[in-house]
Amino acid sequence: MHTWRKGEEGMTVTIKDVAKLANVAPSTVSRVIANNPRISEITKRKVREAMSELGYHPNFNARSLANRQSHAIGLVMPASADKAFQNPFFPEVIRGISTILHEKEYALYMSTGQTEAETYEAVVRMVQGGRVDGIILLYSSVDDQVMNYLMEKKFPFTLIGKPLKNENLITHIDNDNFRAAKEMTDYLLSLGHEKIGFVGGSSDLVVTIDRLLGYEKSLRIHQIPYREPYIVHEEFLKEGGQEAIRKLMALEEPPTALLVMDDLMAFGVLSTLSEMQISVPEDLSVLSFNNVMLADFSTPALTSVDINIFQLGYEAGVCLLKLIHEPTLPPARITVPYQLVKRNSCMELVHKR
Amino acid sequence: MHTWRKGEEGMTVTIKDVAKLANVAPSTVSRVIANNPRISEITKRKVREAMSELGYHPNFNARSLANRQSHAIGLVMPASADKAFQNPFFPEVIRGISTILHEKEYALYMSTGQTEAETYEAVVRMVQGGRVDGIILLYSSVDDQVMNYLMEKKFPFTLIGKPLKNENLITHIDNDNFRAAKEMTDYLLSLGHEKIGFVGGSSDLVVTIDRLLGYEKSLRIHQIPYREPYIVHEEFLKEGGQEAIRKLMALEEPPTALLVMDDLMAFGVLSTLSEMQISVPEDLSVLSFNNVMLADFSTPALTSVDINIFQLGYEAGVCLLKLIHEPTLPPARITVPYQLVKRNSCMELVHKR
DNA sequence: AAACGCAAGACAAACGTTTGCACAAAAAGA
DNA sequence: TCTTTTTGTGCAAACGTTTGTCTTGCGTTT
Numbered sequence: 001m002h003t004w005r006k007g008e009e010g011m012t013v014t015i016k017d018v019a020k021l022a023n024v025a026p027s028t029v030s031r032v033i034a035n036n037p038r039i040s041e042i043t044k045r046k047v048r049e050a051m052s053e054l055g056y057h058p059n060f061n062a063r064s065l066a067n068r069q070s071h072a073i074g075l076v077m078p079a080s081a082d083k084a085f086q087n088p089f090f091p092e093v094i095r096g097i098s099t100i101l102h103e104k105e106y107a108l109y110m111s112t113g114q115t116e117a118e119t120y121e122a123v124v125r126m127v128q129g130g131r132v133d134g135i136i137l138l139y140s141s142v143d144d145q146v147m148n149y150l151m152e153k154k155f156p157f158t159l160i161g162k163p164l165k166n167e168n169l170i171t172h173i174d175n176d177n178f179r180a181a182k183e184m185t186d187y188l189l190s191l192g193h194e195k196i197g198f199v200g201g202s203s204d205l206v207v208t209i210d211r212l213l214g215y216e217k218s219l220r221i222h223q224i225p226y227r228e229p230y231i232v233h234e235e236f237l238k239e240g241g242q243e244a245i246r247k248l249m250a251l252e253e254p255p256t257a258l259l260v261m262d263d264l265m266a267f268g269v270l271s272t273l274s275e276m277q278i279s280v281p282e283d284l285s286v287l288s289f290n291n292v293m294l295a296d297f298s299t300p301a302l303t304s305v306d307i308n309i310f311q312l313g314y315e316a317g318v319c320l321l322k323l324i325h326e327p328t329l330p331p332a333r334i335t336v337p338y339q340l341v342k343r344n345s346c347m348e349l350v351h352k353r
Numbered sequence: 354m355h356t357w358r359k360g361e362e363g364m365t366v367t368i369k370d371v372a373k374l375a376n377v378a379p380s381t382v383s384r385v386i387a388n389n390p391r392i393s394e395i396t397k398r399k400v401r402e403a404m405s406e407l408g409y410h411p412n413f414n415a416r417s418l419a420n421r422q423s424h425a426i427g428l429v430m431p432a433s434a435d436k437a438f439q440n441p442f443f444p445e446v447i448r449g450i451s452t453i454l455h456e457k458e459y460a461l462y463m464s465t466g467q468t469e470a471e472t473y474e475a476v477v478r479m480v481q482g483g484r485v486d487g488i489i490l491l492y493s494s495v496d497d498q499v500m501n502y503l504m505e506k507k508f509p510f511t512l513i514g515k516p517l518k519n520e521n522l523i524t525h526i527d528n529d530n531f532r533a534a535k536e537m538t539d540y541l542l543s544l545g546h547e548k549i550g551f552v553g554g555s556s557d558l559v560v561t562i563d564r565l566l567g568y569e570k571s572l573r574i575h576q577i578p579y580r581e582p583y584i585v586h587e588e589f590l591k592e593g594g595q596e597a598i599r600k601l602m603a604l605e606e607p608p609t610a611l612l613v614m615d616d617l618m619a620f621g622v623l624s625t626l627s628e629m630q631i632s633v634p635e636d637l638s639v640l641s642f643n644n645v646m647l648a649d650f651s652t653p654a655l656t657s658v659d660i661n662i663f664q665l666g667y668e669a670g671v672c673l674l675k676l677i678h679e680p681t682l683p684p685a686r687i688t689v690p691y692q693l694v695k696r697n698s699c700m701e702l703v704h705k706r
Numbered sequence: 707a708a709a710c711g712c713a714a715g716a717c718a719a720a721c722g723t724t725t726g727c728a729c730a731a732a733a734a735g736a
Numbered sequence: 737t738c739t740t741t742t743t744g745t746g747c748a749a750a751c752g753t754t755t756g757t758c759t760t761g762c763g764t765t766t
Contacts, residue, residue: 012481014722025746030724040744057481061417062722065751070414072462085444086646095438098465102475107484109425110461112451122455128365128410130752131460238650267650274652293439297591297620299627299652367752378716383754393714415752418721483722 013054022050033058064130072107073320074132076123076146078139079116087236087264088292089309090138093160096313097136104321106133120145127155134320136160140172140206156323158316162206171323173316173334175307177207180338181214181259184287184305187340188257189222192349193285197230197255199244199265208233211261211289230255234265241268249276256349257285263292263304270298270345281347291341300344307338366407375403386411417483425460426673427485429476429499431492432469440589440617441645442662443491446513449666450489457674459486473498480508487673489513493525494557509676511669515559524676526668526687528660530560533691534567534612537640537658540693541610542575545702546638550583550608552597552618561586561614564642568612583608587618594621602629609702610638616645616657623651623698634700644694653697660691 015033019026024047031039032047039047050056064070075097078084085091098108109132113119123146126132134156137147140163150157151169159172188196198215200208212231219226232247234240241260245268248254260266266288273280280286280300288295291306315334323329368386372379377400384392385400392400403409417423428450431437438444451461462485466472476499479485488503493514503510504522512525541549551568553561565584572579585600587593594613598621601607613619619641626633633639633653641648644659668687676682 028745038744057478059722060482060484061414064414065418066724085448091438091444098463102465108463110451110463112455125410129413131413267647271650294620294647297624297651381715391714412752419754
């Protein structure tokens with residue numbers, strides 16, 4: 001049986017080899033790596049030379065074992081990462097996260113599971129196994145097992161989105177979804193639309209709940225009646241959008257405008273509408289959320305709310321790192337701004353009646 | 354000062370605690386975890402009970418340190434992961450990779466860099482630091498530093514794509530891009546097109562080179578003249594597609610069909626064409642590669658070659674794990690099949706002259 | 707009945723760091 | 737000149753596993 005050795009040129013070069021060459025103790029080398037001020041500049045230089053001469057690289061596992069930190073953070077995606085990855089939201093948020101992690105020389109661990117139970121197990125292994133120093137949760141659903149575990153264990157984590165409960169115990173990064181949805185509804189109303197459909201994701205998701213409230217609020221202020229049938233809940237996928245349209249357009253008085261919670265759904269909406277020969281925005285205005293990169297490629301180009309996905313990820317990373325280095329920090333809530341990007345899927349209501 | 358009692362929160366429960374409770378030696382516990390046949394079933398049961406009673410979870414770092422394997426693999430993306438992540442190719446390939454890794458209980462480690470040098474440094478740290486047991490490269494460019502390093506170090510890695518040189522020294526997963534491009538050109542020719550533009554990515558990329566060769570081959574076989582101006586190279590982004598169209602349509606004899614190397618580029622192509630009032634497929638047929646999820650959302654829906662991105666990732670994982678467990682395995686080349694998915698962006702040439 | 711083989715565990719030495727503490731030498735104070 | 741203090745290093749004990757080797761007890765052979 002052959003075991004694979006690093007280095008090939010025999011043994012791995014360790015801190016001791018460096019110490020020997022530099023004529024100091026291993027501990028000194030360790031302190032040089034940590035740039036400990038107690039070591040004189042001259043010794044540091046000597047040691048550094050030895051290090052580069054030997055091509056020394058510290059062993060992360062040994063280091064982690066000794067000082068109990070891994071310099072890595074873990075990423076937890078919704079149980080069905082499979083499906084989730086279809087949505088451009090995730091790559092983009094990961095991009096934000098890995099940008100900050102890279103700046104701070106942290107690494108990113110991903111561990112996926114097919115089911116919720118698997119995900120939970122994976123998280124426990126990560127945490128107990130000391131693989132990561134903190135965790136970023138990419139979803140927030142009702143009474144989540146993982147979140148409960150992390151809280152109980154007092155393990156550093158941040159959440160992208162808003163927790164349903166314990167809002168002021170959990171550091172989280174979110175848009176002001178209530179206000180955003182309200183403003184967007186206001187906007188549609190200002191275009192003359194009064195029959196506005198709301199196409200949301202699962203009603204378990206806090207983001208859906210928040211936005212629905214904002215939508216209602218706007219209607220109430222403008223004294224527009226709230227009509228139950230205008231509200232539909234589907235998955236954040238194109239199929240969801242297709243399904244939603246079927247339901248909404250089957251109504252005897254179909255909406256003239258749609259507030260769609262996700263661009264991918266909106267794409268589904270658009271394609272279904274085009275099949276049904278309903279033209280956007282002439283017959284129906286569509287306003288959606290996320291402003292993913294392909295939003296301006298659909299026909300018509302999608303009017304969408306840019307929620308700054310990248311920044312959501314970035315801030316989540318920033319907060320988590322802070323939390324790791326100062327565990328007693330009080331929970332924070334970061335609100336990331338949003339902007340409406342007007343393209344061609346919304347227009348003023350033309351009264352054809 | 355407060356001393357923690359075992360089992361209480363704050364104190365990690367180790368293999369020794371389990372050993373004590375089960376009345377065996379730590380080594381025995383270790384072997385139970387490894388399911389070593391030298392331990393009797395009855396002892397195993399006893400130990401397992403103790404483990405679950407204490408809520409024991411093995412420490413990965415200690416384990417990695419002792420047996421010199423991390424049970425994690427590293428992912429290396431193109432230097433500008435920022436841009437790359439815009440392309441749905443990457444999420445999808447990652448999905449494939451993480452599926453197999455999850456099956457085999459391996460973790461996925463991502464480390465990014467902005468520049469090529471940074472990426473290289475990150476890889477060296479990963480490898481020398483013992484963070485990963487193997488690496489998957491998500492790109493293959495000319496004379497790559499990272500690849501050279503890994504080869505020299507004889508560190509297990511697989512490549513998605515085809516290496517420019519050392520092809521039979523490197524385990525890689527790829528489509529038969531030569532044949533694919535040839536067949537697709539054949540297809541366009543069969544539709545009556547003779548002026549076929551080739552919109553490729555960087556000419557450093559092996560995938561571009563291969564496909565260009567296939568394209569040429571087809572032309573040659575059909576005795577169609579190869580016209581230099583019909584070949585353009587741009588980035589694998591929508592902007593690339595836009596740029597390409599500007600160049601091609603400015604020709605005095607513009608092509609009637611386009612072979613585009615990436616869907617994202619094709620989206621750029623489509624949108625630019627629509628701005629220019631050139632209708633697809635009536636005025637210009639567009640055939641592209643990758644068949645990303647949104648390919649059927651563009652107008653017109655994109656005819657695209659499905660290269661089975663998921664499978665590329667999955668196989669890369671499979672091969673890498675094999676390689677890790679059997680380092681002497683000869684390099685393999687896996688070819689993943691492809692299929693043309695016909696939608697609405699290609700049609701038979703109508704002669705209007 | 708002596709010798710042997712074997713199964714099941716125990717022991718202890720790694721693995722490569724970090725870090726509290728001890729300690730020598732040099733600098734400063736008295 | 738003799739304590740103190742400061743500064744720079746070394747020593748050695750963790751950190752939680754794995755794994756090669758040694759021990760024990762017991763059932764088989766001759």
